[in-house]
Amino acid sequence: MPDTALPDPLLFGHDATERIVAVQTLGGAGDRVRVYRRLSDDTLSWDDEPVHPYFFLSDLRLIEDFPRERYRRQALEGDGHYRHLLAFESRGAYWDALRHVERAASGEGDAAYTAGGPEQQYLTQTGRTLFKGMALDDLRRLQLDIEVAAEGTFPSARNPAHAVVIVAMSDNRGWNRVLDSRGRTERELLAEMVDVLVERDPDVIEGHNIYGFDLPYLSERCRRAGVRFAIGRDGTEPRSFPSAMRFAERTSAFDVAEIAGRHVVDTLLQVQAYDVVRRDLPNYTLKGVARYFGFAEADRTYVEGRAIARTWREDPDRLVAYALDDVLETGRIAKHLSGSTFYLTQMVPMAYGTAVRTGPAAKIEALLVRGYLHARQSLPRPGRGGQMSGGYTDVFVTGVVGPIVYADVESLYPSIMLHYDVRPASDALGLFPEILRSLTALRLQTKADAAAAAPAQAAELDARQQAFKIVINSFYGSLGFSQALFNDHSEADRVARTGQELLRGIIETIRTAGGRVIEVDTDGVFFVPPPNVAGEDEERRFVSGITDTLPTGIRVGFDGRFRSMLSLKKKNYALLGYDGSLKFRGSSLVSRSTERFGRRFVREVTALLLAGDVDAVHKLYLRQRRAIDARQWDEGVESFQRAETLKSPLEDYERDVAAGRRARAAAYELAKRRAAAGGRPVRVGERVAYYVARGAGARGFEAARFAQEWDPTHPDESTAHYLDRLDQTAQRFEPVFTPADFRLVFSEEDLFGFDASAVSLRVVEENGDG
């Protein structure tokens, strides 16, 4: 009988002393893998271990004639290896296998089938996760960066004139090395690079945009120079395939490179993932990110991209120093951002490099698939349909109000899933709630451990705790994800609707007690506490009293108190803390698509409104108008450029425009222009910075110019356009004034002198539309 008694799905199959750093495919046939372990003296050992393929029991309605019993018998009577149908984690291989079984069931062809990568089978069937009992720096992490002397154009693998001139490497043990092409051929340089890489034998290779540039470029140059780019642990060359990663609303496409026996980590992906939450990185370049985190040395060497070729001719040592600084910074960024992903690989059957470049839904699925294969249980196919409901959002009061308390339900969706017995209908083994429960318990334990630990240990424990949190919070999303094997849209709906009901209940409780609810969003409530609740202690007591009115397992936490709040619209507000600090939320206050001068204007107006200084708002508005008129920009073109991310390929854009499905847009038109002029093509996921110039066409996209083209000695930006933009930006504060007052504050008409005392801030009770 199949083994259905499941041990802890998070931990089964593990050996606490395991220090596996890599699992590598042997040959192409693939029923053996080589398992590398790093020993305590920092050397490597390896063993070759067999992969036992798994048999699939299909209960899919689609395959009604599938002779399940026959296959089951054969499996049990076999030599202990299931030879008839192999199932793998990859969805593509899974569909292939299903089609294959269907054909076999109808008498066409052989039931034997192989697909997928042995590493994945191996990790899944044994339940192993990598790096058990290890810390990030137990691995040998090498950083790689190359410099190419490209004259006037962007380096391209297709251009034979663009040779590699420098290969810089460093590692986390303090070693570093810069190879360059002085006095020898590129071929010799590349050959030495391969030798050094193989000799250093890193477990992990890190680089910034290493998927997008360094690896494919080196690969192509090696091919041209006749050097085998054999940097795999088994002497193979990297293999590559197209992939994509979603960062909130953005999707980045790139070519993955896999190196046998090693993990590739692209810090560009880590940086983008980080920015989904923080959203305040200036840009995603190595230099920008390093400065943002404070990893850039004060005396670091900088060389502009366009000056690299010239620097290489005139002062090569300077370029060498620059390249070395690049890899040192890459190492610091990688270490800083890798923690939680690294610890994820101790709970998810996934290689480190894979975990870095996949989203949380893939990780949850890996946990479930491991449990199902372990139990010899078939996997479901994704359910069809869509999710209908989401969080409840409303605004009840606009204007400046205070004092404010923020209360939110702790882990709303995970709590609902745990306490309302939510699970996908297809989860016959009940692993979904079991894994969620284990992860939650482990996270709470880890959090408690972190709080009690010494600082050095606490950082590591906190990274672990973050890793748990990321996965836990993604369970809900994966329920509603149309491509997830274990999805269930009606259960996702039930979670969202339950959340809405709980939130409405909390609003009612606060109102009944005499509180005034300002704004709510999904799991949190901003409110003015009842008159009899004064001071932090009483506020905390009031909030914990709310928990008592809620079902068991749903807890409301006290998550902040503020002197006042500027409430504008749903999901758009600002908070003034008791320490004078300001927080801004919402696209009308913080959007990066607003020009920098406008963003600053919004922030300053907000601060003044929270301070009640209407006179200063008016003066600020007048000052800003004059500055635009006089083209006085603090930071040159960066003050008024707009940056927009390209989300679709130019061909798709052009096709949709031709079909009338979308309108022309400045960012795409500029990208097209550059491509036509032979410049570096703009890839999906990249940002295009532009400004609006004077004259030149009525429509915005006709008047747009690349920000780099702006010349401070001959400024040609349209001041009329930017004055309009200022007024549009001011429009965001319209809810705070009567229409007449708004016109007084945000206009130049002070014929009779502006009298701030005649203007008052307006507080409006909205009906709430929910």
Place this chain on the structure above:
DNA sequence: AGCTGTGGCAGGGAGG
């Protein structure tokens, strides 16, 4: 060999 979800605001082109 691939991608968590819904709700909401701002901006711009296109057409009345």
Place this chain on the structure above:
DNA sequence: CCTCCCTGCCAC
């Protein structure tokens, strides 16, 4: 002018 519709960005 206005409305409609699409895209990008943001909150949670």
